[in-house]
Amino acid sequence: MTAPTSSAKEESSRRWALDALARIYSAMDADYExxxxxxxxxxxxxGDNCCRTRFYHHTLVEYFYLRKGLRALPDAERSRIETQAAQAVARMKTVGDEPPSEATMCPLNALGRCQLYAYRPMICRLHGIPHQLRRPDGRHQVGPGCGDFDRQCGAACAPILDRTTLYAALAELERELRQRLGFTDKLRMTIAQMLVEKLALPDDGGRR
Ligand code: SF4
Ligand code: SF4
Structure with missing residues (x-):
């Protein structure tokens, strides 16, 4: 992992990125709604509950955002979540891919509710509704809704959520943040990993 030097400039870049991400998330929530x-x-x-699905997340800015939410929790709650996340990471290393019927619940889901709902990443915000996407290479990509969407609305429903501008805004923000921080590593992390694994970035006094 790359380790740029810590500085007030980097801290201000992180704050700028988190503010910008909050605006992108608002746009995602509005489009989804x-x-x-x-x-x-x-x-x-x-009954399907996609919080059991092992999604991978790839952006540094969403890693920062989720961990900002984690830090805002009361100590006991944060500690409980970190313990469950560590167990989920250990289980993932032991069993590898699990069949959906046995898939491990996200450590942030307690009694059916996301404990960091306001901080959840993009895929948690957009999953469930059939979508389309115009990729940077010009290709047109479509994706289905979740099983419950099909049951409620019909499996033949055309893609109704266009993710193109949302993805583009997040990609541009990520590109700019990485450039400012000099961070070049590829990320592929589950929620559990994002909660317990610290990236090798400059020491910021534990604020990440
Ligand atoms: S972060 Fe929240 S919404 Fe996303 S999988 Fe975990 S519990 Fe579910
Ligand atoms: S998005 Fe679909 S699969 Fe996920 S919890 Fe909602 S209804 Fe269930």
Whole structure:
């Protein structure tokens, strides 16, 4: 991992990025809500629960954001989550890919609720609704909704959430942040890993 020197400039870059990400997340939430309400889709009480899905996350800025939320929790709650996250990481190393029926629940999900809902990453915000995406290479990509979406709205529903501008905004923010911090590593982390694994970045007094 790259280790640029710590500085006030870097801290201000992180703060700038987190503010910018909050605005992008607001846009994601608004687009998702618009698409969901247009089709009467409600994500509630579903048996599939995608919080058991092992999604990977790839951005430094979302890593910072999630950990900002973790730091804001009361000590006991943070400690409980970190313990569960460490167990999830250990289980992942032991069993590898799990069948969906046995998949490990995200350590942030307690009694069906996300404990860092306001800080959850992009895929947690956009999952569930059929989507389309115009990739930077010009290709058109489509993705299905979740099983519960199909049950509620019909599997034949056309892609109704366009992720193109949302992905582009996040990619540009990530590019700029990495450039400012001199961070070049590729990231591929589960939520559990993001919660317990510290990236080798400049020491900032534990603020990450
Ligand atoms: S971060 Fe929250 S929404 Fe995302 S998988 Fe974990 S519990 Fe579910
Ligand atoms: S997005 Fe779909 S799979 Fe995930 S919890 Fe909501 S209804 Fe269930």
């Amino acid at each position: 618009k698409a969901a309400s247009a089709h009467g889709f409600v994500c509630q009480g579903c």
